[in-house]
Amino acid sequence: MKSHQSPQTMKPATAAKKLGVYLEATPAEFQEGVVSRAELSALQTDPPEWLRELRRNGPHPRPVVAAKLGVSISGLARGGVTEPLTTEQIEALKTENPEWLQKERATQAEVRKETVRIKEKHAEQATRDDQRS
Structure with a gap:
């Protein structure tokens, strides 16, 4: 069957x-x-x-808005952006470049650098562990 x-x-x-x-x-x-x-x-x-x-x-959902602005979704909320935005509104925000956006972009850049550093550290550790085996 x-x-x-x-x-x-x-x-x-x-x-x-x-x-x-x-x-x-x-x-x-x-x-x-x-x-x-x-x-x-x-x-x-x-x-x-x-x-x-x-x-x-658009209007674009928050994950897309965050990606287009180069910030996290939490960063959007901290910046007071809780509604979907159109492409035109996103471009206007980029042009205005308010203080909160500058700060959140800097924060996001630091998070990315830290993520790369941790990934490299884990890769080095794995290489050392492999060499010991």
Whole structure:
């Protein structure tokens, strides 16, 4: 007896997150349905115009806003940015370069440097351990 497997589906919020778009800005039919893995793959490989437009102009979800500004999501919150932003708003923030953004970018740069330092330290330790074996 062969069992019939139904296609795996996900909630629209999960699909929106995987697509890097703000769910509330997607079309109603996307928000109200479920998305199969095949549909998600099709959206990723050949995005419809609404998806291309959202990715280009927003509004963008916080992880995308944070990445475009070069800060962490926590840094956005500390800077008072709690709502999704459009590409135009993000560019305006970059141009204004407020003090909080400068500070959060510096913090993010330090975090990246520390991450690299720790990774190198672990690699050195692994090399030493390998040489001892």
